Amino acid sequence: MTQPLTLFDKIWAQHEIVKAENGLSLLWVDRHYVHEGSFQGFDKVDARGAKVARPDLTFGIADHYVPTNHSRTFSDPSLKRMNDQIEENTSRHGIMLMGMNDPRQGIVHVVGPEQGLTIPGLVIVCGDSHTATHGALGAIAIGIGASEVSHVLLSQTLWQKKPKRLRVTVDGKTGPGIGAKDIALSIIAKIGTNGAQGHAVEYAGGAIRALTMEGRLTLCNLAIESGARTGMVAPDETTFAYAKGRPFAPKGADFDRAVDAWQLLSSDADAEFDTEVSLDASAIAPVVTWGTSPEDTLPIDAAVPDPAQVTDPDKAQQMQGALDYMGLSPRQKLTDIRVDRVFIGSCTNARIEDLRAAASVLAGRKAKVPGLVSAGSTQVKHQAEQEGLDKIFTAAGLTWGESGCSMCIGINGDTVAPGERCASTTNLNFRGRQGPGARTHLMSPAMVAAAAVTGHLADVRPMLRGRA
């Protein structure tokens, strides 16, 4: 009798070249995505005078530093230098680059699946923590550091310690106006930002199966924010239909053969997980973050927590510190928090369904605050324009920009000013994440749209009545 295996175990076993005595495994890497920030990895390769082992499995994408203005003009020469650097690094090593002016350009974690580079059953790595996104298609997708980037560039392999397995089961049906972002943040609120540390997470259950591929991408994107090594969803008909016909995906008989292999990639019925967590989808409300960690998540009808209610003095002081940074008072209703701007974008929530969700709230309404909408990829941007979504955003008073990481990390010049408060569809609300002194509240695209229209954090549900 063979041992029952999890989805993660199966893909791991197919990629394990060596299991060393020290407990580490050398894994084969099917796809390596590099971006401007990967330069430290290239520097290490060049310092050895070496060549990239498999440029055919390495793909460059310009996203972190690209300007979102329509003329793609850099605001500072140091930013242009970052873009020049990835052009030089990829060109020198014969790596395909989807650069700033390429119609396929976009955020790496949007472009990979969109172009069919990310498909089920692969091991995928990138020097970016949000690489877990690609696990939505049923792949092991791992965010790595610069030394590991250089290791993969030089060998197309990566040393990893096999993580434990954690299954998050979300059963039941989500209510109207609840998105994958609400599910993902609710999971982080439940288990904490280190709740999944040392684990690979598989998301399962009826509410996960019911998610579209784009919803699953949002969900897995935030796996890292629960401390997980990676997050994944078993591939199914939704996945196969999504992958089929994409530019780099297998074609014809190869595709059929791939689907045969992918169909085996689900956890066996009696497979054991080291940890199990479950959530009831029907109990999930639209959520927002109030503090400076993604675990600082509460339903929109709640109030800011009170440090006086916290017994551990260090934790109380830390909470007070977060409130001071965020400019909030204990017990203040979340819906009373006024915002200065909004941002709709990032690898978390800037796919076409995200833009549609925001537009469905903004249609025929005006935003009370300024804001930027940056599509997850140039292709998503074009599709949104074909659907007239850009007109809805601009009519509401928001800026329609080009695609890139933009205000999620704020290193291309798109920043939130010190002390300003931003309702954002992004993934991290760390201090200074969107710029020094910036105050970030994370939420779904629909909730950001609601904040834009009302000028404060708001429950989107009443605003959706009578709308699709």
Next chain:
Amino acid sequence: MQPFKQLSGGAVALRRDNVDTDQVIPARFLKISRAEGLGDALFRDLRFDADGKPRPDFPLNDPARKGASILIGRRNFGVGSSREAAVYALVDHGFRCVVATSFGDIFAGNSVNNGLVAAIVSEEDIEKLLSAVEQTGRAEVDLEAQTIRAGNYVVPFSIDPARKMRLLNGWDDLDLTATYKDRIEAFAAKDRSERPWAVPVT
């Protein structure tokens, strides 16, 4: 990489949970190359205010803690972005060991690749170390024995055995990988025939 056996040095306490890598090095400093050094960017926005003035209450700004090589944090140190620059900033500033009750996974991996010890201690012990270090400003780390001494306390720490071996010996990942060259090539050839669909169609 330089082997790490024992370290006796200045220590500084940072009583914070969730010190994310955006705090360790804000993203605007990620353009700096390693050759230029990233030590000045370490904890930049925690150490200095918007006008560039040092914040007197930030522990690293205490003149008595200058030159510290051991950092005592709390829960979930190095969470967030995968930026290895967070480790570069710590190392370039002079740190060789960070102690916490848990670490961000990618940060811990990046640490070992740069000879930085990421030592995990219990919730109870971290409080002892924080208090002791706040008084004495010194600690001793013994990687072989997996202990940290500060003041009157000697507490055990945990670290992945493979990472410990690499740190003790100063081994580089790539040297080890090179010894498996034949097996990697054999794997790639076999995999190519078994999973023809796994190669991108170009």
